[in-house]
Amino acid sequence: MRLAQxxxxxxxxxxxxxxxxxxxxxxxxxxxASGKTSLLEAIYYLSHVRSFRTQHISDLILRQSPYLQLVAxxxxxxxxxxxxxxxxxxxxxxxRVNKQPVKRVSDIAAQFPVLAIHPDSYKLITxxxxxxxxxxxxxxxxxxxxxxxxxQRFKKALMQRNAALKSKQKVDICQLWNxxxxxxxxxxxxxxxxxxxxLSVYLTLLTNQFFENDIVSIEYRRGWPADKDLGDxxxxxxxxxxLKGYTYYGPHRAEITIKVNGQSAQTCISRxxxxxxxxxxxxxxxxxxxxxxxxxxxxxxxxxxxxxxxTHRNKILSVLSxxxxxxxxxxxxxxxxxxSSWHNKKxxxxxxxELTELE
Ligand SMILES: Nc1ncnc2c1ncn2[C@@H]1O[C@H](COP(=O)(O)OP(=O)(O)O)[C@@H](O)[C@H]1O
Ligand SMILES: [Mg+2]
Numbered sequence: 001m002r003l004a005q006x007x008x009x010x011x012x013x014x015x016x017x018x019x020x021x022x023x024x025x026x027x028x029x030x031x032x033a034s035g036k037t038s039l040l041e042a043i044y045y046l047s048h049v050r051s052f053r054t055q056h057i058s059d060l061i062l063r064q065s066p067y068l069q070l071v072a073x074x075x076x077x078x079x080x081x082x083x084x085x086x087x088x089x090x091x092x093x094x095x096r097v098n099k100q101p102v103k104r105v106s107d108i109a110a111q112f113p114v115l116a117i118h119p120d121s122y123k124l125i126t127x128x129x130x131x132x133x134x135x136x137x138x139x140x141x142x143x144x145x146x147x148x149x150x151x152q153r154f155k156k157a158l159m160q161r162n163a164a165l166k167s168k169q170k171v172d173i174c175q176l177w178n179x180x181x182x183x184x185x186x187x188x189x190x191x192x193x194x195x196x197x198x199l200s201v202y203l204t205l206l207t208n209q210f211f212e213n214d215i216v217s218i219e220y221r222r223g224w225p226a227d228k229d230l231g232d233x234x235x236x237x238x239x240x241x242x243l244k245g246y247t248y249y250g251p252h253r254a255e256i257t258i259k260v261n262g263q264s265a266q267t268c269i270s271r272x273x274x275x276x277x278x279x280x281x282x283x284x285x286x287x288x289x290x291x292x293x294x295x296x297x298x299x300x301x302x303x304x305x306x307x308x309x310x311t312h313r314n315k316i317l318s319v320l321s322x323x324x325x326x327x328x329x330x331x332x333x334x335x336x337x338x339x340s341s342w343h344n345k346k347x348x349x350x351x352x353x354e355l356t357e358l359e
Contacts, residue, residue, distance in 0.1 A: 002075050009069040010062035013271040013353035025327045034355040036330035040300040046070050047114035049105045055147035059253050074112050077295045086128035117282050118302040122274040125265050132256040143292050144191040166245035178234040188251040189222045196220040202284035217259045224249035257281025290324045298326045305336035
């Protein structure tokens with residue numbers, strides 16, 4: 001998969017501009033506040049129908065404009081072009097794939113896998129467990145078929161059980177969903193575990209290269225104790241759960257723990273190391289995805305030069321140049337990014353939201 005063409009209207013300061021990227025590396029240069037991050041954000045939005053910077057649609061729509069619009073051509077690995085379109089006003093959303101309206105974001109995401117690394121990405125380590133579950137589930141969703149449906153079923157049962165707990169329904173009513181939760185939970189856990197095992201191979205290769213003097217370990221926890229049966233836990237804790245109003249155990253409580261030299265990466269490594277580690281986590285996802293599916297994906301790397309010192313930056317660029325991905329990089333100045341390892345490349349310049357091709 002690759003982005004073959006993108007036309008952007010009223011997305012942040014990108015009023016009306018278009019981009020015809022190459023399948024290799026695309027470097028976007030521009031001064032501060034010219035629109036570099038906004039451009040990556042638009043590509044990310046096309047895949048996730050949400051931003052990595054804000055939850056509010058009104059932040060994304062050009063001030064004073066009624067809507068934003070992204071129209072793209074996505075090229076599949078067998079060279080088919082699929083038209084994608086998103087039009088969003090403050091209260092209405094229209095998504096089209098292949099000229100047909102689609103309702104579910106998952107329909108668009110499945111066809112256009114995009115990963116991003118940006119200055120706030122370190123929050124994947126320091127933030128809440130839900131962010132790490134999202135990280136894991138990006139891969140499970142794209143690699144393991146059947147996950148999405150199982151997750152939808154689980155979520156529905158969990159919501160109903162929690163609603164029953166919260167409204168202090170009788171115990172036997174609250175337990176009506178135990179079986180559905182238990183069944184879907186095991187399937188979800190199995191898919192997550194499988195994916196995590198495969199991902200770890202790539203991550204270990206990378207961390208050995210970048211954290212030469214440290215031991216980085218990353219572990220998956222399924223959301224209930226390893227020595228306990230979830231079905232039993234759902235039965236045993238029902239009284240306590242009725243008091244609290246939510247379900248204690250299950251895949252909604254899964255977590256990834258990351259340790260460096262035995263200590264939590266959340267608190268014991270520098271911000272710079274956290275940024276490197278998150279970049280490696282995303283790179284390993286892209287590697288695992290491309291090798292497992294034999295399709296390429298898109299990787300957006302915002303402000304690489306500002307994020308990493310020159311040694312790590314060049315090391316990362318060297319890894320990136322060997323990957324089968326379509327890459328978008330941003331920088332303020334050209335000399336900050338050495339593109340000599342790439343043959344297939346384009347450089348763009350953005351100024352006041354206007355994009356031009358440099359070479
Ligand atoms: N909804 C919006 N409408 C118009 N301009 C916006 C909107 N949101 C952000 N901007 C402006 O867009 C400009 C580009 O921002 P950004 O893409 O973050 O720049 P860069 O990454 O190049 O430093 C900034 O000046 C910002 O204030
Ligand atoms: Mg920026």
